[in-house]
Amino acid sequence: ILVAACPCALVISVPLAFFAGIGAASKKGILIKGGKFIERLAVCDTAAFDKTGTVTDGSLKIDRIYTANGFSESELLAAAKTAELTSSHPIAKAICAATDLSTDDGEYNEIAGEGVIFSGKRRIVCGSKRLLEDMGIDLKNLADCQVLVAIDGILAGGFTFTDNMRSDAADVIRKLTALGIKNITLLTGDNEKNALAAAKSGNIENVYFNLLPEDKVTHVTRLKDGSSGVIFVGDGINDAPALVTADVGMAIGAGTDIAMESADVVLMRDSLATVCDAIRLSKATLRNI
Secondary structure (H helix, E strand, O other): OOOOOOOHHHHHHHHHHHHHHHHHHHHOOEEEOOHHHHHHHHHOOEEEEOHHHHHEOOOOEEEEEEEOOOOOHHHHHHHHHHHHOOOOOHHHHHHHHOOOOOOOOEEEEEEOOOEEEEEEOOEEEEEOHHHHHHOOOOOOOOOOOOEEEEEOOEEEEEEEEEOOEOOOHHHHHHHHHHOOOOEEEEEOOOOHHHHHHHHHHOOOOEEEOOOOHHHHHHHHHHHHOOOOOEEEEEOOHHHHHHHHHOOEEEEEOOOOHHHHHHOOEEEOOOOOHHHHHHHHHHHHHHHHO
């Protein structure tokens, strides 16, 4: 005699608990793309953050403009805007917002983490020190600029930028520690000065700067060794590889489409506090299960 029984209450209870957890998260503006990410979030003990647009508010503004080789500020701004017109990077938005000068038509080649090469009537390179050096352009005394511009192979000038820390960044870092996140790291493509200032303001001990997208992946992979799970929080196109590499990738809702597509959790509200809410809800869901 074969007797088969289905303990319905047990079979239904686990997926129902996940469903309730995902539903409760959605009410707080947190989109969790599956129950397995709730399980992972509940046990993570390490978190890594992007800087611009994540721990800062992303509202970059040009701080100083430097010209070179006889180019005027208006020529520099027009060229930079021409190159950055189609980019969604916060730096590109800051440059385009700084001038209403007209732009040229041509082709754009955006290199993730490096900058943009524009080909039209003029060849404009707008991006990092590394990009211009690789193209053999003499940077003179402007190597410390966050963004440099070359026109037809000649350095035209550069820019430095300022951005503001999110008002709740330090409080969120403190709450994450209370939730069992023991290791918190800042990973950014920005320069040393801005990175260290942001880390100090947010009370983040570990900080790495001047990183390309693949460098962020390397650091996230290293953080996974010896940890119970790594959360990466970012918002930009440069963060997509790291979001995929982390055990749980979390994208700020105000970020790029590719970041939200790559992430396991999307924070629909433009607030870091929802990172803590997501972890808290995940732990509560597993307790119920």
